Every structure is written in structure tokens, then in C-alpha cells.
Amino acid sequence: MTTIGHWINGTGTPAGSTRTAPVFDPATGKRQASVLLAEASDVDTAVAAASKAFESWSTSSLSQRTKVMFAFRELLVKHEDELARLISSEHGKVVEDARGEIVRGREVVEYACGIADALKGSFSDQVSRDVDVHDFRQPLGVVAGITPFNFPIMVPLWMHPVAIATGNTFVLKPSERDPSASNFVARLYADAGLPDGVFNVVHGDKTAVDAILDHPDIAAVSFVGSTPIAKYVHERGTAAGKRVQALGGAKNHAVVLPDADLEHAANHLTAAAFGSAGQRCMAVSVGVAVGEAGDELVAILARKAREVRVGPGSDPASDMGPVVTEAARERVVSSVARGAEQGASVVVDGRGLTVEGNEEGFFVGPSLLDHVTTEMDAYREEIFGPVLAVVRAETVDEAIALINANPYGNGTAIFTGSGAAARKFQREVKVGMIGVNVPVPVPMSYYSFGGWKDSLIGDSPIHGPEGVRFYTRAKVVTTRWPDDASTSAAAFTFPTSH
Numbered sequence: 122m123t124t125i126g127h128w129i130n131g132t133g134t135p136a137g138s139t140r141t142a143p144v145f146d147p148a149t150g151k152r153q154a155s156v157l158l159a160e161a162s163d164v165d166t167a168v169a170a171a172s173k174a175f176e177s178w179s180t181s182s183l184s185q186r187t188k189v190m191f192a193f194r195e196l197l198v199k200h201e202d203e204l205a206r207l208i209s210s211e212h213g214k215v216v217e218d219a220r221g222e223i224v225r226g227r228e229v230v231e232y233a234c235g236i237a238d239a240l241k242g243s244f245s246d247q248v249s250r251d252v253d254v255h256d257f258r259q260p261l262g263v264v265a266g267i268t269p270f271n272f273p274i275m276v277p278l279w280m281h282p283v284a285i286a287t288g289n290t291f292v293l294k295p296s297e298r299d300p301s302a303s304n305f306v307a308r309l310y311a312d313a314g315l316p317d318g319v320f321n322v323v324h325g326d327k328t329a330v331d332a333i334l335d336h337p338d339i340a341a342v343s344f345v346g347s348t349p350i351a352k353y354v355h356e357r358g359t360a361a362g363k364r365v366q367a368l369g370g371a372k373n374h375a376v377v378l379p380d381a382d383l384e385h386a387a388n389h390l391t392a393a394a395f396g397s398a399g400q401r402c403m404a405v406s407v408g409v410a411v412g413e414a415g416d417e418l419v420a421i422l423a424r425k426a427r428e429v430r431v432g433p434g435s436d437p438a439s440d441m442g443p444v445v446t447e448a449a450r451e452r453v454v455s456s457v458a459r460g461a462e463q464g465a466s467v468v469v470d471g472r473g474l475t476v477e478g479n480e481e482g483f484f485v486g487p488s489l490l491d492h493v494t495t496e497m498d499a500y501r502e503e504i505f506g507p508v509l510a511v512v513r514a515e516t517v518d519e520a521i522a523l524i525n526a527n528p529y530g531n532g533t534a535i536f537t538g539s540g541a542a543a544r545k546f547q548r549e550v551k552v553g554m555i556g557v558n559v560p561v562p563v564p565m566s567y568y569s570f571g572g573w574k575d576s577l578i579g580d581s582p583i584h585g586p587e588g589v590r591f592y593t594r595a596k597v598v599t600t601r602w603p604d605d606a607s608t609s610a611a612a613f614t615f616p617t618s619h
Contacts, residue, residue, distance in 0.1 A: 125156040125300050127163060127324055128307040130170035131317030138163075142297045142326065147213030147443040148433035150481035156300045159325035164292070164332035167321040171263040171290035172338055174318030179260050179288045183237045186286050190234045192313035193282070197227050204305055208273055209434035211299035213442040213483065214397045216434055219274075225563065226278030229584050232566040233286035239589045240287065249618035252601045258593035260288030261340035261364070265333045267354065269346045270296035270445055271400045271505075277303060279570065280343045281320060283588040289340075290319045294333060298445055300324050334358045341592065343583065344368065345402070347503070348529075348575045355578040366591055367578040368571060370503045371531035374407040375560055376520045376546065378537040379414040385558075386536035387421040393534075393560035394509035395429050395487045398444045399453075403532045403554075403561045406504060407493075408511045409520045415513050419468060419491050422509065426469040426487040432476050443483040444506055450483045453506035457488045460499035460510070465490040471507060495523070503529075517542055525551045530573030534560045553577065 124141065126133045141155040197204070201223055208219040232239075242257040266280040273295060281291045295303040303322045310320045323329055333339060334357045341364035344354040348369030358365040375393065377386045393405035410418045434442035444450050454472045461467050471486025485507060493500050493510040500510055514520040524533055534556035535546045543557045553572035556562030564570055564585070571582025581591050 122152070123154040125154055125304065125324065127157060127159065127167070128304050128322040129163075129167045130174075130321065131311055134163075134166065144211055144298070144300065145446065145483075146210055147445055147483045148435070148479050150447065150483060153210070154301075156297050156324050158297065159294075159323045159329040159332070161328065161332040163323055163325070164329055164336060167292045167323045168263055168336055168338050170318040171292055171321055174316055175260075175262055175290045178285075178290055178316060178319050179262075181288070183240065186288070187234055187236060189310075189313050189315050190230055190236070190282060190286055193310055193315070194227060194230045194234060196309040196313055197223065197230065200305075200309065204274065204302060206435065207305060208299065208302050209442070211301055212270065212273060212434070213445055214400075214434050215439050215442050216437070218397050219434070222272050222275040226272075226275035228566040229278050230282045232585065233282035236283070236286040236589070239586065240593070248599075251603050252599060252618070254597065254599050256595055256597045258287070258589075258595050260593055262289065263292065263339050264289045264341040264343070264592060265292040265294065265339050267294045267330055267333065267342065267344045267346070268296060270298040271397070271402065273299040273302040274306065276345050277306070279345075279584045279588075283584055284343075284592045285315070285319060287589060287592045289592050290321075292321045292323060292333065292339070294323050294325060294329050297324055297326060330354070331357070334363070335361055337361075339363060341365070343591075345583070348578070351578045359579075364581070364591060365579055366581040366583055368402070368583060369576050369578055370529060371402045371404075371572065371576050372407060372500075372503055372527055372529040373403060373405050373532045373534075374409050374520075374524045374527070375405045375534040375536065376409040376411060376514075376517070376524075377414050377418055378517060378535070378539065378542055379412050380538045380542075381414065381536040381558075382538070383414060383418050383421055387418060387425055389536070389560040390422060390509065391425040391429065391487075395426070395441050395507045398441050398485070399507040400444060400449075400505055401561070403563055405534065405560050406508065406510060407500065408509055409514050409523060410511055411514050411517060411520055415511075419489070419511055422511070423468045423489055426489045426509070429487045431474060431484060431486055433479055433482070441487070441507065444485060445483065447483055449506065450485050453485045453488070453504060453508060456499055456502065456504045456506070456508055457490070460490045460493065460497060463497045463499070465493045465497060465499055465510070495526070517546065521546060521549050525549075528575045531576035532556070532562055532572065534558075534562060553582075
């Protein structure tokens with residue numbers, strides 16, 4: 122059986138331990154590979170390689186860095202199909218969905234291709250007599266990323282292209298559930314001309330995570346995952362003196378007003394709730410039906426949920442693949458069961474689904490719950506599966522209050538034909554990313570991604586301008602070039618402009 126190893130200093134590197142974890146094909150339920158789990162010594166080796174590479178990469182020209190990024194971008198295009206199938210085989214999502222995540226991640230590479238503009242400093246002439254001031258930004262050093270299973274290519278691409286283009290070197294600790302995409306990317310970087318040691322991949326579990334958070338030579342850590350782990354990463358990383366980006370969980374609401382095109386809204390809610398089997402941090406997991414929209418909306422949602430074609434991700438006919446593990450499937454099944462026990466109406470029940478020819482796969486069908494209340498587990502918990510909970514509200518004000526009372530604030534959406542309602546919603550809702558008739562409002566790469574409340578621990582969103590600021594620090598230089606140095610007397614009072 123194949124064993125997936127680390128990528129350190131431009132090559133596969135033997136591990137300091139023999140611990141491994143299984144890598145499954147979620148569609149068949151069978152183990153298809155093993156992945157090495159790093160010890161602290163493996164992290165040390167990767168950081169040492171990155172530290173050495175930083176000495177030269179940090180002083181490389183912007184032209185050299187962007188040349189690598191342009192080449193890397195073209196290689197992502199060239200190998201898109203191969204990479205999409207690799208992601209599908211370990212994650213379970215359908216190939217076209219995997220292709221979509223590659224494209225959205227590639228947009229950040231395209232942003233990094235223009236990093237010279239993002240790094241331009243400012244200059245102020247003659248702030249005082251014969252005195253000028255300018256500023257510029259410099260890289261931090263070795264930085265690290267800890268990324269989740271649900272987007273094995275896109276989320277890391279939100280981090281390392283910006284970090285590398287700004288002159289840092291990078292150590293990636295991807296999810297051990299679907300590790301192969303990260304090694305694939307490492308080889309593409311090498312083919313693009315990135316020097317050895319600038320990008321490294323260390324696979325592992327909590328041992329590797331803690332080694333990264335504690336390592337004295339890692340200057341910053343970027344994390345995407347659940348809120349409890351985001352809080353842990355932020356607390357431990359900042360205690361070690363690091364900058365930390367920590368993006369947590371979500372419970373994204375989509376509000377549907379009676380004046381919306383309900384067929385249109387239901388189409389988009391169905392795709393946003395059940396696409397990638399609901400395993401997206403921007404998935405819509407709560408539909409808020411306002412007023413008289415409720416019954417008709419639920420009826421349309423039920424019809425569309427039953428039309429979702431569930432099957433292997435490799436099958437072009439599939440709309441939705443399996444969830445990533447057997448434990449994930451059991452969690453979804455249990456959540457639907459508790460919803461029924463607590464009084465929700467199970468309108469569409471995805472439990473017990475089997476896919477012919479893939480009976481051992483980790484499949485669970487779309488589930489639609491109606492009359493869910495805020496006290497129920499189906500509302501309070503991040504299920505991270507193909508479950509859409511419908512909550513009823515009488516007015517848009519009640520819907521806004523519902524969202525604002527939720528501890529998460531990652532993404533939200535409103536479906537309406539009213540510009541006044543949409544404007545009220547976007548100004549009053551306490552959520553970081555908002556869609557108006559757009560169910561999954563993931564910003565473009567030249568904006569930054571990040572929620573509010575328990576969806577973002579600390580204050581550092583990811584990629585875009587915030588990413589550039591996170592991976593660099595500013596220097597401000599005050600310069601004097603007097604015509605005659607002998608006439609420039611020093612003063613014992615605090616210096617002021619004149």
C-alpha cells in the first residue's frame with residue numbers, strides 16, 4: 122500500500138517516526154493509502170530547511186517571485202483535471218466541485234502574480250526641512266499553515282502564494298485525511314522554479330500542530346478549521362509570540378423573503394446546502410423562511426433535495442458525493458435523529474441511503490428539517506454535512522435578530538426582490554461576508570476572507586490585502602540629507618517638524 126510522505130527541502134524526506142494514518146476512498150469505504158504522521162523532529166527538519174531558504178528568498182527580486190507565481194499558475198491550469206480527480210478520490214466531492222475549488226484557489230495565485238503592486242510603499246517629501254519619510258514592508262521569515270480536509274487545495278492556496286510572494290518561506294501541515302494534493306502542489310512549485318526549502322509539507326496530527334505552534338523559528342501561523350481548535354491554535358500560538366490567523370466554524374443562514382423568486386432561491390439553497398455534501402465552511406445550513414414564504418419554500422426545497430443525485434465523486438452523473446469518513450456519516454445521521462426527537466419535522470430523510478455498487482461508501486443523502494427552533498441541536502451545532510434546517514420568522518427584523526444572536530458570523534445571504542430590504546440586511550446583520558441573492562458569498566482574491574464572532578478568532582482575515590499585511594511587517598524610514606552638515610545643530614528638546 123502506498124505511503125504518503127513529507128515534502129521537505131525539495132524532495133520526499135524520511136520521517137522521524139513510523140506512525141501512520143489511513144487515507145480512505147470515501148466512495149468505497151476502503152483504505153487506499155497511508156500517510157506518515159510527523160514527530161516534532163520532522164517539523165524541526167522542515168523549519169530548518171525553510172530558515173535556510175529564507176536567507177536568499179527574502180532578498181530575491183519581485184520579478185523573480187512573480188515569475189515563479191506566473192509559472193505556478195500555468196501549471197495549476199495544465200494539471201487541473203489530474204488534481205481534481207486526486208482531490209475527489211480522497212475527499213469524496215464530485216470532480217467538478219474539486220475543479221471549482223482549484224479555480225477559486227488559483228485566483229489567489231493570480232493575485233500573488235501582482236504582488237509588486239500590493240507591496241508598494243509610500244513616500245512623503247519634505248515633511249520637515251531637508252527631511253523625507255518613506256515606508257516599505259518586509260517578510261516575517263518562516264510561516265506555517267494548518268489546513269482542513271474540506272478544501273485540500275483551495276484553503277492552502279489562500280495562504281502560501283501570498284506568503285511566498287511577499288518573501289516568506291512556508292511549512293504546510295494539511296489534513297491527514299486527504300494529504301496527496303499538498304504533495305502534488307509541492308511538485309508543481311518545484312517545476313515552476315521555486316527554490317528548494319521555500320515550500321515544505323509536513324503531514325501529521327496534533328503532535329505536528331503543537332510542534333508548529335511552539336517552534337521558536339516560526340513567525341506566524343495561519344489556521345482554518347473548527348472554532349474550538351481555532352481558539353486553541355490562537356491561544357497557544359500567540360502565547361509563543363507568533364502572529365496567528367485563526368478562522369473557525371460557521372452556521373450560515375440564508376434568509377428568504379416572500380417577495381423573492383422562490384424557485385430561484387430554492388435552487389441556490391439546495392446547491393449551497395448539499396454541494397460537497399455540506400462540508401464547506403460557507404455552506405448554507407440554516408434557511409430562514411420569512412412570513413408567507415415558508416410553506417411554499419419548504420415544498421420546493423423538498424422536491425429539489427429529492428432530485429439531488431448522490432454517488433461517487435468520479436461519476437459525472439453525481440451531484441453530491443459521500444462525506445469524508447464513516448465517523449462523519451454517523452455524525453450526520455445522529456444529527457437528523459436528534460432533530461426528529463427534539464420536535465423538528467424531517468421533510469426529507471437522507472439516513473439509510475445506499476449507493477448501488479458502493480454499499481460500503483460513506484454516503485448519506487440530503488436531509489431537510491422544518492420547524493427547527495434555536496434550542497435544537499440541529500440549529501446550535503455545526504453539523505458539517507448535507508442537512509438544511511429551516512427556521513420560520515415573521516419579519517426581516519426577526520430574521521436579522523436571529524442571525525445576530527447566533528455565536529457564529531461567517532457568511533449569510535438574503536434572497537429578495539427589494540433593494541431596501543437587502544440594504545437593511547447588509548447594514549444590520551453582524552456577519553463578515555454577505556450575499557444578496559448569492560448563497561455562498563466567498564470574496565474574490567483581491568478582497569479578504571473572514572467572518573465575525575466565533576468564526577474568526579483574533580482579527581486577521583485571510584488572503585487579499587489582509588493577507589499581505591499579515592505576512593509582512595512595515596518599516597518607516599525618516600531621512601535627512603542637509604546641504605551643509607556643519608550647520609545642522611542637534612537639539613536636546615524632542616524633535617519637531619519646522
